[in-house]
Amino acid sequence: MGEILEHKLYHEFHFEMKDLHHENINPLVGFFHDSGMFAIVTEFCSRRSLEDILTNQDVKLDWMFKSSLLLDLIKGMKYLHHREFAHGRLKSRNCVVDGRFVLKVTDYGFNDILETLRLSQEEPSAEGDVYSFAIIMQEVMVRGTPFCMMDLPAKGKREFKTFNKGKKTNIIDSMLRMLEQYSSNLEDLIRERAEELEIEKQKTEKLLTQMLPPSVAESLKKGCTVEPEGFDLVTLYFSDIVGFTTISAMSEPIEVVDLLNDLYTLFDAIIGSHDVYKVETIGDAYMVASGLPKRNGMRHAAEIANMSLDILSSVGTFKMRHMPEVPVRIRIGLHSGNNQQLKQEKTFP
Missing domain, CATH: 3.30.70.1230 (Nucleotide cyclase, GGDEF domain)
Incomplete structure (x- = not known):
């Protein structure tokens, strides 16, 4: 079966996949088949899967991060569907995140392999991907398990756009904006603290001159030693x-x-x-x-x-x-x- 499988992979499958290039698609590197073990090799994403991020309570996700991840998923699936690729196995575990927090869809287009290995007999469809996307969207928005919102009324996918007011979101751009805002706020804070420090310095100097003669106070501020001095006409x-x-x-x-x-x-x-x-x-x-x-x-x-x-x-x-x-x-x-x-x-x- 190994020779038949390798022939099918390299002549029917590999050449279809090699032309898929998109920021939100995890590229196929190749296949590994040795000693009865078969593996698919893809690009490594250091943040692991979306499921891992959602279940890790140490990772803080605000709406900006959530919307960016979901928009990445939408762009990746849109790219696949426009090229007549139906995923068929879309889930949060098959969405990986790289070091720049860019989400990439992976495990796509492997249906022929699964059929050959007799691991799946279902025909993937775009409709099924949309249903799977809705489940992932719910997982991200409420940070809960699939179907945890069964008691709530369903809402259309278009409503997602209203959450972000129709704006395109890129997490790197958003982080840069956050850093710029933080830098600006930090400059304002430093300026305020400098002004407060100057005011307190003036208060201290005023208090010092009230307690000591101006010449003595000035010498002490400069770190000089104040020598005793005698006055006869006083x-x-x-x-x-x-x-x-x-x-x-x-x-x-x-x-x-x-x-x-x-x-x-x-x-x-x-x-x-x-x-x-x-x-x-x-x-x-x-x-x-x-x-x-x-x-x-x-x-x-x-x-x-x-x-x-x-x-x-x-x-x-x-x-x-x-x-x-x-x-x-x-x-x-x-x-x-x-x-x-x-x-x-x-x-x-």
């Missing part, structure tokens, strides 16, 4: 709230916070119009210096004195939110020079 200002312990005992914690925040916001606005530098605020203590870190000659005492008078004037009209009837008084102390010249401490109403 005037310091100290102040605290008279009776702060009593006020705190009569207030809620958040009310104390509001009091200090309101008062120091007022002070901060005043010192901005004088040549002074706020050194620190701890609790109700407020400390300001003039003559450092920027030297101003002999003007340091006058700058602090004028600032003190402005602060004193503003406190006279200041009201606590939670106890507006209670007056706020502050204690101010000044110290000027290198333990010399001026030292004044006085309680102001």
Whole structure:
């Protein structure tokens, strides 16, 4: 039987198949017959069969992928039918997928071989292929087994076109579009993150300059070592709230916070119009210096004195939110020079 089979294959079958060339048809490479074993050799597709893809839950299939695979199947079967080839054994296992996710129809045109080997006596037909396609389409769309939608009403094959709005879909083009969109979105995301980073950097620099002198902050940002520096012509200002312990005992914690925040916001606005530098605020203590870190000659005492008078004037009209009837008084102390010249401490109403 081997010699008869080989003669039939090479003279009636092989020459019909060798002229079939289509992107969605898995090409026939040849036959293998040795030691009683017969095999058909076709092109290898690394993604295996459509059935394998559908049953592998690790493979995520969105509608774009599904429609692309089904359109590949339609184009492959259309090519065969136009050349009067009926498949006869179409199923998801006979649809293979290559490394580019292109579906190719395989196991087509082997009916004479199957008859010779007495493995099939059925005559294939285009109608049977259409029926098989409908089953595969259902498998892909719902990712279920054949006939799992028996309870649902049947729908025509033309309706498939409406799912994709009549557009032709190629999975490689779609993937390229997805990559382009991803690249565009990534560029926008990087731009947004860069803007956010710049804003946060500005906030950090602003906070740093509020905590440290600008020259010191700049040196720290550059990674330089800040060397200690002495200043001889300097005037310091100290102040605290008279009776702060009593006020705190009569207030809620958040009310104390509001009091200090309101008062120091007022002070901060005043010192901005004088040549002074706020050194620190701890609790109700407020400390300001003039003559450092920027030297101003002999003007340091006058700058602090004028600032003190402005602060004193503003406190006279200041009201606590939670106890507006209670007056706020502050204690101010000044110290000027290198333990010399001026030292004044006085309680102001």
